[in-house]
Amino acid sequence: MRTRKALIDDIVIANRILASEGVCDAFGHVSVRNPDNPDTYFLSRARSPELIVAEDIMEFLLDGTPVGDDTRKPYLERYIHGGIYEKRPDVHAVIHSHSRSVIPFTITDVPLRPVVHSCATIGKSVPVWDAQDSFGDTNLLISTMEMGRDFAGVLADGRSALMRGHGSTVIGKSLREAVYTAVYLEVNALLQLQAHTLGPVKFLTDGEIERILSRLAHERPGEGYDRSWEYWSQRAGITTSSTAVDL
Amino acid sequence: MRTRKALIDDIVIANRILASEGVCDAFGHVSVRNPDNPDTYFLSRARSPELIVAEDIMEFLLDGTPVGDDTRKPYLERYIHGGIYEKRPDVHAVIHSHSRSVIPFTITDVPLRPVVHSCATIGKSVPVWDAQDSFGDTNLLISTMEMGRDFAGVLADGRSALMRGHGSTVIGKSLREAVYTAVYLEVNALLQLQAHTLGPVKFLTDGEIERILSRLAHERPGEGYDRSWEYWSQRAGITTSSTAVDL
Amino acid sequence: MRTRKALIDDIVIANRILASEGVCDAFGHVSVRNPDNPDTYFLSRARSPELIVAEDIMEFLLDGTPVGDDTRKPYLERYIHGGIYEKRPDVHAVIHSHSRSVIPFTITDVPLRPVVHSCATIGKSVPVWDAQDSFGDTNLLISTMEMGRDFAGVLADGRSALMRGHGSTVIGKSLREAVYTAVYLEVNALLQLQAHTLGPVKFLTDGEIERILSRLAHERPGEGYDRSWEYWSQRAGITTSSTAVDL
Amino acid sequence: MRTRKALIDDIVIANRILASEGVCDAFGHVSVRNPDNPDTYFLSRARSPELIVAEDIMEFLLDGTPVGDDTRKPYLERYIHGGIYEKRPDVHAVIHSHSRSVIPFTITDVPLRPVVHSCATIGKSVPVWDAQDSFGDTNLLISTMEMGRDFAGVLADGRSALMRGHGSTVIGKSLREAVYTAVYLEVNALLQLQAHTLGPVKFLTDGEIERILSRLAHERPGEGYDRSWEYWSQRAGITTSSTAVDL
Numbered sequence: 001m002r003t004r005k006a007l008i009d010d011i012v013i014a015n016r017i018l019a020s021e022g023v024c025d026a027f028g029h030v031s032v033r034n035p036d037n038p039d040t041y042f043l044s045r046a047r048s049p050e051l052i053v054a055e056d057i058m059e060f061l062l063d064g065t066p067v068g069d070d071t072r073k074p075y076l077e078r079y080i081h082g083g084i085y086e087k088r089p090d091v092h093a094v095i096h097s098h099s100r101s102v103i104p105f106t107i108t109d110v111p112l113r114p115v116v117h118s119c120a121t122i123g124k125s126v127p128v129w130d131a132q133d134s135f136g137d138t139n140l141l142i143s144t145m146e147m148g149r150d151f152a153g154v155l156a157d158g159r160s161a162l163m164r165g166h167g168s169t170v171i172g173k174s175l176r177e178a179v180y181t182a183v184y185l186e187v188n189a190l191l192q193l194q195a196h197t198l199g200p201v202k203f204l205t206d207g208e209i210e211r212i213l214s215r216l217a218h219e220r221p222g223e224g225y226d227r228s229w230e231y232w233s234q235r236a237g238i239t240t241s242s243t244a245v246d247l
Numbered sequence: 248m249r250t251r252k253a254l255i256d257d258i259v260i261a262n263r264i265l266a267s268e269g270v271c272d273a274f275g276h277v278s279v280r281n282p283d284n285p286d287t288y289f290l291s292r293a294r295s296p297e298l299i300v301a302e303d304i305m306e307f308l309l310d311g312t313p314v315g316d317d318t319r320k321p322y323l324e325r326y327i328h329g330g331i332y333e334k335r336p337d338v339h340a341v342i343h344s345h346s347r348s349v350i351p352f353t354i355t356d357v358p359l360r361p362v363v364h365s366c367a368t369i370g371k372s373v374p375v376w377d378a379q380d381s382f383g384d385t386n387l388l389i390s391t392m393e394m395g396r397d398f399a400g401v402l403a404d405g406r407s408a409l410m411r412g413h414g415s416t417v418i419g420k421s422l423r424e425a426v427y428t429a430v431y432l433e434v435n436a437l438l439q440l441q442a443h444t445l446g447p448v449k450f451l452t453d454g455e456i457e458r459i460l461s462r463l464a465h466e467r468p469g470e471g472y473d474r475s476w477e478y479w480s481q482r483a484g485i486t487t488s489s490t491a492v493d494l
Numbered sequence: 495m496r497t498r499k500a501l502i503d504d505i506v507i508a509n510r511i512l513a514s515e516g517v518c519d520a521f522g523h524v525s526v527r528n529p530d531n532p533d534t535y536f537l538s539r540a541r542s543p544e545l546i547v548a549e550d551i552m553e554f555l556l557d558g559t560p561v562g563d564d565t566r567k568p569y570l571e572r573y574i575h576g577g578i579y580e581k582r583p584d585v586h587a588v589i590h591s592h593s594r595s596v597i598p599f600t601i602t603d604v605p606l607r608p609v610v611h612s613c614a615t616i617g618k619s620v621p622v623w624d625a626q627d628s629f630g631d632t633n634l635l636i637s638t639m640e641m642g643r644d645f646a647g648v649l650a651d652g653r654s655a656l657m658r659g660h661g662s663t664v665i666g667k668s669l670r671e672a673v674y675t676a677v678y679l680e681v682n683a684l685l686q687l688q689a690h691t692l693g694p695v696k697f698l699t700d701g702e703i704e705r706i707l708s709r710l711a712h713e714r715p716g717e718g719y720d721r722s723w724e725y726w727s728q729r730a731g732i733t734t735s736s737t738a739v740d741l
Numbered sequence: 742m743r744t745r746k747a748l749i750d751d752i753v754i755a756n757r758i759l760a761s762e763g764v765c766d767a768f769g770h771v772s773v774r775n776p777d778n779p780d781t782y783f784l785s786r787a788r789s790p791e792l793i794v795a796e797d798i799m800e801f802l803l804d805g806t807p808v809g810d811d812t813r814k815p816y817l818e819r820y821i822h823g824g825i826y827e828k829r830p831d832v833h834a835v836i837h838s839h840s841r842s843v844i845p846f847t848i849t850d851v852p853l854r855p856v857v858h859s860c861a862t863i864g865k866s867v868p869v870w871d872a873q874d875s876f877g878d879t880n881l882l883i884s885t886m887e888m889g890r891d892f893a894g895v896l897a898d899g900r901s902a903l904m905r906g907h908g909s910t911v912i913g914k915s916l917r918e919a920v921y922t923a924v925y926l927e928v929n930a931l932l933q934l935q936a937h938t939l940g941p942v943k944f945l946t947d948g949e950i951e952r953i954l955s956r957l958a959h960e961r962p963g964e965g966y967d968r969s970w971e972y973w974s975q976r977a978g979i980t981t982s983s984t985a986v987d988l
Contacts, residue, residue, distance in 0.1 A: 208633065227540070351935040610908075688845040696848045721768070
């Protein structure tokens with residue numbers, strides 16, 4: 001079993017990867033459910049992902065309350081994470097970002113769906129949550145547990161969901177899976193944007209998506225996630241032993 | 248109260264950030280109103296933003312005359328700054344650039360408007376100033392106080408304005424706000440360009456924009472501006488103490 | 495005659511170039527037929543191209559079996575390489591990638607064809623292989639020799655072929671030719687994507703393509719390939735003597 | 742008067758800038774007319790622009806013959822340069838490149854024209870030369886003086902011209918002007934590509950272009966060229982004294 005220190009180091013690496021790969025800029029955040037206590041999760045204090053170090057990681061109850069007497073400033077939108085962990089026991093990592101190419105699909109009526117095999121982990125369908133539907137005019141931020149739960153309801157049993165005029169959120173059974181899906185959600189969006197300028201687009205079939213997900217879950221667990229994690233870590237300038245993968 | 252030296256250091260940092268983030272190339276300029284004398288402002292001599300150092304910063308009267316016996320060559324277009332400071336006592340920083348993705352909206356009839364929450368600081372509407380309207384054929388540069396005032400009239404009480412076949416200008420209550428808005432004006436333009444290729448675009452509602460601006464002005468003053476400033480400073484390779492923010 | 499060590503060094507350089515030029519990310523692979531034994535080829539163990547070192551290169555029979563008692567994990571999709579080497583004795587290098595701009599042409603009905611002289615090596619026509627046609631719903635990976643042969647049948651006597659919802663594969667008489675074609679397949683795709691947004695596109699004529707290929711094969715053998723190889727090696731940070739070219 | 746050494750250093754800097762700014766890749770070339778002898782020009786031996794050093798620069802007669810007993814391999818397409826210098830005594834620098842965003846305008850019927858003030862130096866109209874018109878099927882390269890003269894005829898008294906399915910060429914009264922125009926031809930093309938996806942495009946008027954060119958030629962000679970040269974030199978990692986400009 002991995003130590004708490006190793007887990008926190010991995011959260012730092014995930015933040016650095018997401019900054020390096022252009023998924024996060026000054027905004028966006030990454031959490032991991034506490035493997036020793038499913039009722040809490042780890043998440044950095046409010047800071048740009050690229051700058052985060054191990055000491056920045058805080059622990060929260062699912063309702064967003066910091067554990068212990070930690071008075072540092074948390075991310076306002078931590079309710080995205082709590083809302084999902086509360087509803088989805090199968091989820092162990094959550095990433096929220098404003099990844100660029102995804103945004104156009106939040107402000108038009110064109111559905112985002114997998115167009116290439118490497119992007120199948122975003123799920124068969126990617127719903128769009130609109131704060132207007134339940135809350136009317138807001139500042140668009142998910143700033144209460146009520147909003148977090150509303151968003152989790154739209155995510156339902158999916159793997160990713162968009163937020164109108166805001167960004168997107170992906171989940172993972174593991175941190176590496178979530179990082180992989182966050183990067184490839186952006187890739188899928190860019191490819192789909194370009195393809196639509198050419199004409200009608202051929203999406204993956206449901207059967208193809210199922211076979212790809214089955215391979216990643218059972219036949220070759222984590223294979224693509226690990227190879228990507230090693231590669232992205234090196235690109236982010238991280239060379240600690242925790243990025244090594246079993247090749 | 249901040250010293251003059253700290254203010255000038257911040258102008259240098261702002262120039263470096265705007266170059267690093269691709270808002271400025273060899274052209275573009277950043278000014279700050281003198282906090283000790285609202286009738287003057289600080290602006291670099293004519294130089295590429297990425298190369299500017301503290302010694303390059305000059306002081307100007309609102310009409311564009313250099314203060315003192317400073318004979319160095321100023322930016323020709325400093326009247327953009329003076330025209331706005333003269334008309335808008337609430338403005339403390341001005342940034343003019345040729346930021347790329349914004350340009351297509353200056354040469355077509357498609358209005359640029361906020362599509363994501365992080366871009367609400369560009370304002371509910373972004374007018375386009377066309378030198379042709381008042382001056383006929385020109386070299387498109389704002390090279391007199393008369394032109395600066397004409398442009399300020401089109402900006403009116405807004406937060407940003409475009410210039411046909413030229414570029415754009417943003418204002419801020421503070422330098423950090425202006426830098427934030429300059430970067431996110433470019434982001435909004437790129438996202439909107441992509442979204443239009445998909446179909447009709449959903450803009451933020453006026454109520455949403457008001458709530459976002461209210462939060463930045465009153466509830467969490469400067470929060471997003473400061474987190475971005477710290478992040479962009481690091482990306483620009485600046486690590487002086489003046490980039491630290493209260494987290 | 496080149497030594498085996500020099501050949502393997504070149505495979506490493508090719509992997510680094512393809513990563514540096516954005517053709518490969520965590521995925522993609524490069525093989526070279528064994529010049530001393532046409533029934534085997536060299537290919538890295540399963541690893542991200544940017545991280546590959548000489549010790550990672552393995553040797554395979556055309557059917558994908560590792561030569562000797564090498565138990566390291568191979569790429570699942572090595573059958574792309576074997577399928578082509580088996581069918582095409584004229585081919586000495588194969589590159590498979592998920593190069594981005596090419597993908598939209600795999601998921602729409604717009605044919606990819608040479609639009610500029612530097613891209614003529616992709617061939618007069620670029621067929622699209624769809625796993626659905628022969629195999630129905632799959633995970634889209636070419637994971638058996640049967641699939642590899644099916645793909646090679648669609649490539650036929652061509653120089654490159656696309657895979658629906660997946661990526662593309664190019665061949666070369668030499669490694670440098672294959673690397674050149676892999677990079678310029680991506681370039682052609684991006685240029686063609688942009689051109690289609692303007693209106694009807696003028697492709698190279700068959701006669702132009704023939705003259706360009708004739709020059710590269712006979713009149714100035716390898717000229718463009720060598721100049722590019724030297725340039726891309728430097729960009730990838732490689733400065734060993736093996737990148738020097740006869741200018 | 743500048744020494745020959747200083748002129749050759751400037752050609753090296755121009756090559757590095759064009760590589761650094763993405764105008765040239767492994768291909769493209771820069772020449773300067775000999776200020777002491779209008780019947781010869783300086784141009785590198787056949788090499789990627791980023792790798793060129795002072796020792797690579799050769800001298801050619803206008804017909805493309807190397808001066809002296811220089812047996813190094815020249816660029817095949819040096820006739821582009823000779824053809825222009827022969828026809829246009831006012832031209833002192835020529836740059837040929839495959840700059841990416843420009844290409845779509847060579848393979849469609851949409852004319853490339855200035856859309857922003859900083860791009861006015863490309864000229865009021867930018868003709869497209871098609872090798873097919875005079876020579877039928879070719880390899881598209883300008884490989885004889887006859888072709889060079891044919892291209893110069895299409896350029897006529899212009900400032901830039903496109904080549905169908907190939908690239909573009911710009912001229913300058915000075916090397917700095919040519920470098921500026923080469924970079925901003927690419928900028929104009931990208932902006933125009935994006936603008937066309939939004940709707941009808943407003944180009945600069947002829948009167949505006951004339952005023953901009955008059956300012957650069959007479960009122961503020963070289964101003965924009967020099968500021969850009971200094972900036973681009975720093976980005977290319979060049980810090981020799983020859984990049985300093987009079988600010």
